[in-house]
Amino acid sequence: MQTKRPFILIEDDEVDILSVMRAFKELNIPNKIEVVKNGQEALEYLENVKTIKPSLILLDLNMPKMNGIEFLKQIKANDKLKSIPIVVLTTSSNNVDINKSFENSVAGYIVKPMDFTSFKEVIRKVYDYWQTCELPD
């Protein structure tokens, strides 16, 4: 990213969290990752004035308390936060989930691959794409 603003990762599975962080490390991605365990916490975190606006949100859909789609709807209703691009990173390949996510203006929907190597490749591609993109301030 042009700016070195952090990523937000909304994910509750430990191994998945570790995977993202390891991938970032191995790919030498400089941006920080803020981890939030669910949508509720994410909203609270983002609404906090002290928070630096992230460059991108990586969102898992299966989460407790507030599932991914709910979170999407809420954040897209928030004028301050709706311009942050959101990429869904999830296990579900269910069409309903895919359609609902795009109906709520996600900027990508990626199914987590099984092995780490492929996962790293995914992260790389995502990062490269969003590097090329202009991002809102």
Add this chain to the structure above:
Amino acid sequence: MSQDRSDISDDNQFKGEVAKEKLIAAEGHISAVRLILVIINILVYLLFVTPENATPWLAYPMMTFSLVYSLYYVFYRPYLRYPSLLNSYFTTLTDGAFIVGWIVATGISESPFYLLWCLSIVAVSQRYSFSETMLISVIFAATDLTLINIDIDAPVPRAELAVRVLYIPITGLLGAYFSSEISGQIRDKLKTQESETKARKAEKQARGLLDDLNEQIAEKIKAEKELLKMQKTLEDKVRERTVDLEEVNKELKKEITAKEKIENEQQKTLEKLEEINKELESFAYVTSHDLKAPLRGISTLSDWLYNDYADKLGDDAKEKLGLIKKRTQRMNELIEGILEYSKAGKTKENPRKIDTLQLINEVLGLLNPPEHIAIKVNENLPFVFANQTQMLQIFENLISNSIKYMDKEKGKIEIGFNEENDGGYFYVKDNGVGIPIKNQEKIFDMFQTLASQKSTESTGIGLAVARKLVNGMGGKIWVESKPKEGSTFMFKLPKTILGHHKHIRNT
């Protein structure tokens, strides 16, 4: 009306009564006067008539006769019932007889006085009208006066003369009075009788009309009664029919309700089936996803262990980690297999006309069979009307299986269609490894694969999926195989899919 009629008759009756009374009274008077005059006449004859001029042998009987006659008038009343006719003839005769008799009996010249008696009797007769009586009186008075003048010799005493002169108008008047009175009575009586008759006639007529009217009313009432009866009968019939119809209606309603109930139940069953289907689908989906998550964890961690601790791990440990990795991969494939199987046949695609020849060529392009396998595709492959993805999947699975299990150096796979009377079947024939007979049924079940589990790449769902799809279309799939020689997989599709689409294409 009856009131009036009786009034009329009553009136007439009353008048008639009155008239009768009067008449009787008048008759009585007349008769009395007659009698008196006759008696006076007899006395006068006996006293004044000289024997030489008279005719005594005639006079005496005449006097007797008139006496009797007068008595008869007085006492014989019943004749009053037949007054006018009888009376008038009788009176005329007798009057005539009297006049003649008295003339003869008394002689003209000597005693015109007696002529006067006749006159008086005649005058009293009820037959003559007032004017007639006056006329006769005048005639006889004139005669009398003439006679007085002729017979100058015989001096007439002044008293007698006075009586004679007075007597004429008196008796004349009397007669006239009585006759008019009586004739008037008779006229009244006739009138009342007439009116009585008229009234009776009118009454009869009226009664007749009334009877007619009554008759008509009676008839009308009768007709009305008939009508009422008919109406009632009709109403009863209508009620009967209505009751019948209502019953029929009830029955129909019952049937309709029953039918609706059945339809509802059918609908419910269908809905339930759909629900179950959906549940199964989501179950398969959820299960596979829930299974994948920890699997990924295991896979990733074992990767990292391998990478991070490569120098610290011995070969043995590395090998074991490698096996873990492989197992996780295998599990992943199995889960994918479940997912694929559950998804199979669920596309929202609409069926369309597909050229199976073209489709198979596409599949071969995708699968890219190795060079040592010769593929033969028969031209007689038909058009079908089906879901494209599903058809593709079936062929893909069958052909990829044939490729996978090709153990010969010169492999041969033939794909085609055999036409039969009731349709036909597709076939994929290979000279591969074949299938032992005991496995030929099981092979279509899930996760059935010939090769050993650890070495194979196959998850063993290809045929299961193919069967699910074929059965879903209403068709049938089976295999004929000789171990070591090869297998022929065949599947039939229903006529609705095969249709009449013949293999007419522009080659």
Add this chain to the structure above:
Amino acid sequence: MRSKKPILLIEDDLIDVMTVNRVFDELNIKNDIIHKQNGEEAIKYLQSNNHESPCIILLDLNMPVMNGIEFLEEAKNDDELKKIPVIVLTTSNDERDVAESYELGAAGYMIKTAEYRDFVSTIKEIESYWTLSELPD
């Protein structure tokens, strides 16, 4: 691209259109390109029923009749069209354009430079990312 559906290119500059076509050929991208001159024509095309909807939309911002922002507004108001990922491909690096595009649900914002080679890598990024990502029906 993983999807075989066409790509909708909304661009009024014909040279840019030619460039896109050329890049696609070079990168061996097999998807059909449907080209519309402006937002209005694009909306009309998308709302008519006799076609396959595109897998992604490449959107220029500066166009006559209906520009890119207006198109985004229209598209995101349509229940069917809002699902399709829209990648802004424009010369404008105006902050407001960037912010507005993301606010209206854009799934990427790339700047066209004069350099052909840069453009090639941009398109490559897009292709790579959107092949990786799942797409709605």
